[in-house]
Amino acid sequence: MLKLLKSLVSGGRTEPAAPPTLVPPGQRVYAVGDIHGRLDLFEQMIALIEADDAARNSECPAQAPAQTTVILLGDLIDRGPDSAGVIAAARAWMQRRRVRILAGNHEEMFLGAFERDETLRHFLRHGGRETLLSYPIDPDDYARMTLEELRAAMPGFVPQDDLVFLRSLEDQVRIGDYVFVHAGIRPGVPLDEQVPGDMRWIRGEFIADRSPRDFAVVHGHTIVDEPELSPLRLGIDTGAYASGRLTAVGLEGAERWLLVAQDDSVAASEA
Structure with missing residues (x-):
């Protein structure tokens, strides 16, 4: 089920007054929160963004369509049932429109798991098991492997193209008065010095x-x-893997609006 919300939601915290935050003229941006293996919600969100973008372009047919950028804020993988499918869908979407993708801490753990047993152990405790089982490995074989055997086997069932893709993800994107990162920034540190x-x-x-x-x-x-949408910070991770709600924010000029992909079980419980 798709649910579209066009409203500003305050995080309930007092922040200093600030001038309007702007996207440059002629541009439109959609930022999508943590997907965490929920291919079902991600596919809905793709459809929702495509429809919303087309509708906004049609509202002013005399003007050139906006230059639209989609930004995925990281944590495409882990916890949900189809991380491999989310990666494939993201790569395919990048072939059709301008999509920029940030690296989250879960992508960092996944890549590190190929190099170190301790990182693999940490990865598996935080949703990595679901990621690995979304690739073509037999669950019984997985269950019998030691940690060392699993790490040795991973390159055989995780495609190299997926690893190259994950290594190419960005850490920070700035468009107009907005900075897009996975988790946040270190207070007091200039943007070009953030680690x-x-x-x-x-x-x-x-x-x-x-x-x-x-x-x-x-x-x-x-x-x-x-x-949580405020002058200084827009937090949009609504816990898709557990809540069944994947959230995106649209930005154009000084306008902000929300898009929400929501599964049927959540919709039924809220009815």
Whole structure:
């Protein structure tokens, strides 16, 4: 089920007054929160964004269509049932339109799991088992393997093309007055000096920061019941793998709106 919300949701926190946050004229941006292996919701979100983008272009037929960029905020994988399918769908979407994808902490763990047993152990404890089983490995074979045997076998069933794709993901995107990262930024550190580890893993220090700045940060990583949209920060990870709700925010000029893909079981429970 697709559900479209066009409203601003405040995180309930007081932040300093700021001038309007803007996307450059002629551009439109959609940022999608953490997908975590929910191919069903991701496919719905793709359809929702395509329809919304086309509808907004048709509202002003005399003008040239907006230059639209879609940004996936990272954590495409783990926890949900079809991480391999999400990767395939993201790669296919990139062939059809401008899609930029950020590396999340779960992509970092996945890549590191090929190199170190300890990283593999950590990866498996945080949803990596579901990722590996979304590839063509027999579940019984998986269950019998030791950690060392599993790491040795992984290159045989995870396509090299997927690993090349994951290694190519970005850490930070800036468009107009918006900065897009997976988790957040280190307070007090200039954007060009931010380190990937912070942008993929930071949480409390970033969420609590109220320091004024001339841009708003759009991020996932920290799960919220409802999106938090404020002058300084837009948090849109609504826990798709567990909640059944995948959220995106659309941005154009000073306007913000939400798109939500929602599965039938959640819709039925809310009815």
